[in-house]
Amino acid sequence: MAKIVIAEDEPDIRELIAFTLRFAGYEVITGSNGEEGYELTKKEHPDLAMFDVRMPKMTGYDACRKIKADPEIAHIPVIFLSAKGQENEIEQGLSAGAEEYMLKPFAPDQLTDRVRAVLAKYGK
Numbered sequence: 001m002a003k004i005v006i007a008e009d010e011p012d013i014r015e016l017i018a019f020t021l022r023f024a025g026y027e028v029i030t031g032s033n034g035e036e037g038y039e040l041t042k043k044e045h046p047d048l049a050m051f052d053v054r055m056p057k058m059t060g061y062d063a064c065r066k067i068k069a070d071p072e073i074a075h076i077p078v079i080f081l082s083a084k085g086q087e088n089e090i091e092q093g094l095s096a097g098a099e100e101y102m103l104k105p106f107a108p109d110q111l112t113d114r115v116r117a118v119l120a121k122y123g124k
Contacts, residue, residue, distance in 0.1 A: 006031070008032070061096045102114060
């Protein structure tokens with residue numbers, strides 16, 4: 001069973017994502033800001049990390065950059081979740097080292113399909 005860390009500051013969205021992924025058979029650990037997301041990723045060594053872009057304490061971009069700069073956890077793929085779909089936002093996310101950039105809102109099956117695809121790419 002793959003382990004996923006989710007960092008999302010909006011409780012309803014965080015719970016919906018966690019519920020969807022748990023229902024799909026994943027182990028899910030949640031944090032409410034970018035700093036927590038980074039710390040959980042460092043501590044738990046998940047198979048995948050999912051971050052909202054705009055969060056308190058540390059943005060998803062900054063958390064991703066910190067993960068990619070840390071040799072212990074740099075291999076962990078990151079997916080960004082954002083309501084902001086402008087081209088420059090997406091480019092910024094991918095240049096920070098993210099594997100995927102998903103736009104909110106998304107359907108639960110769309111979320112699980114993208115997660116499955118990224119995990120498969122990494123042999124999980």
